[in-house]
Amino acid sequence: MGCSIYWFRADLRLLDNPQFVNACQHSESLLPVFVLPLQEQTPWCFERASKQRSAWLHQNLRDLRNSLEEKGSTLLVLEGKPSHVLPALYKEIGADALYCEAIAAPEEEQDVLELQRAGLNIHTQWQSTMLDPQTLGMDIGELPDVFTNFRQWVEKRRLKFAKPLAMPKAIPPLPTKVPQQDPIQESAITLFVNGGESHALRHLEQYCERRLPDSYKKTRNALSQFDASSKFSPWLAVGSISARTIAKRIHQYEEQYGANGGTYWLWFELLWRDYFRFLMLKYGKRLFRPMGLSQRTPNTFNPESFHQWSTGTTGIDLIDAGMRELAATGFLSNRMRQIVASHWVYAMNGNWQAGAAWFESCLIDYDVYSNQGNWLYVAGHGTDPRGGRAFNVAKQIAQYDADGSYRKRWLN
Known part of the structure; x- marks a missing residue:
């Protein structure tokens, strides 16, 4: 029992958060922390997180901070690489343990590995x-x-x-010395939730x-x-x-x-x-990997066709409507995600990784596991027993937008 840090990652909640409960039970003092990623560009030259996706994250952080403050704690939000900001914080407050959820994606695992190499005593849990x-x-x-x-x-x-699991009955007090940083932003962007x-x-x-x-x-x-x-x-x-x-x-x-x-x-x-x-x-x-689990070489990246697809200017009404909805709202129905992804890979011979990166940038519900899994599945580089999913746009229109209402809404 001593001073600990709880590093919130993709678990911005108090209800059913086993590792947070674990941290509360094994700490005399506890500092809840979130590390905002630095804005960066993808290899395809667009922002890794759109304004909508950033606004969504900040909304959730504000709500989490309010919940923690109601229980006598708070949320310290830092900005930068976890491997840079967390060791400095760990040393500054005299922490002897850091708790967080386990995330199986490569970048997130690398973050934990670098913190361990920096000498932090880290406890992770799959949840x-x-x-x-x-x-x-x-x-x-x-x-x-x-x-x-x-x-x-x-x-x-x-x-x-x-x-x-229930919420923790009590959260340990904050350390005596809590740094002051607050990069949580108010946004004028209106989201649909x-x-x-x-x-x-x-x-x-x-x-x-x-x-x-x-x-x-x-x-x-x-x-x-x-x-x-x-x-x-x-x-x-x-x-x-x-x-x-x-x-x-x-x-x-x-x-x-x-x-x-x-x-x-x-x-x-x-x-x-x-x-x-x-x-x-x-x-x-x-x-x-570019070929995923398959032995197939992926399509090459064409900047001109990617611009048409991502801006909804392909000339194919249903595809353009979907891509404009995505850009405007940060969301697409599951059906439309499959349709536009399939069109990019098969009709436009697009690179699936660039498509996955665009979804990562735009979607407020971006999830590294589901996004990667679904794109691999559609593109035939994952575990789909049919080797990919090529959708017939005319058939999709007949089945899901026969009256043209969806296309009319997003193309006007």
């Missing part, structure tokens, strides 16, 4: 999946490469979700109170209606709500109203999210 990996009954190295086989394995064992755990929990509750799970399976592929899909993903992406909290609430809903196709499909989508996380635990850096 971002609905299922506890320890309950799978298999080693991660044995994870099936086909999602359907994974789902069947899970269902055969009747695994549903790990039990969420409000950031933070308090809003996430309210959204989940109203979603269930309005009986929207009942219609989820039927409406989830709609292109733009807000209530057609759950819209849990922005909060899940930054960890303002956990998959286990959502799964538990849907389970309670089933106990009250009965299970149906919609409630099953919500769980099914959370299982896909788990699968992409477990896949990264299994394959790590291989998922970030």
Whole structure:
């Protein structure tokens, strides 16, 4: 027991945050910290995080700070590389431990490795999946490469979700010396949802109170209606709500109203999210190679065609509508993501990594696991048993925008 730092990463919540609870139980004093990344360019010469995505992160940080202050603590926000700012803070406050969640992506693992090399005593814990990996009954190295086989394995064992943890009853006092930094920004950008755990929990509750799970399976592929899909993903992406909290609430809903196709499909989508996380635990850096898990050479990058695709000026109405919605809102329906990604890779012979990087920049619900997994899947460089997903745009229009309302909304 001593002075500790809790480094919030993609877990900006107090409810069901096992590692934060662990830090509270093993610290005499505790300083909650978040490290804002420095703005940087991608290899394709655009900002790695758009204004919408940055505004979303700052909203969630403000809400987390409010929650911590209500419990007598606060959130110190620093800016820079974790390997630079955290060792200096660790030394300044006389910390003897740093707690954080484990993230299996290469850059995030490198951050932890560099902090260990700097001499910090780091405790990490895996906590971002609905299922506890320890309950799978298999080693991660044995994870099936086909999602359907994974789902069947899970269902055969009747695994549903790990039990969420309550908020910590008390947070240890702050260290006597807390540096003053506050790079959290107010933004004039209006997003279609409000950031933070308090809003996430309210959204989940109203979603269930309005009986929207009942219609989820039927409406989830709609292109733009807000209530057609759950819209849990922005909060899940930054960890303002956990998959286990959502799964538990849907389970309670089933106990009250009965299970149906919609409630099953919500769980099914959370299982896909788990699968992409477990896949990264299994394959790590291989998922970030140009050829991914395949032996195929990816398409080369063409700046001119990328400009047309990313700005919604390809001349293909549905694609242009989707890309303009993405630029304007920081969001796209799952169906539209698949359509525009497929068009970029197959119709425009685009480089899948550049497409994935554009989604990372734009999406307020960007999640390293799901974004990488889905792009690999569509482009045929991942685990798709069909070797990729080429969509027929005319067929998609006939099925999902026959009246042209979606295209009219975003092209005018």
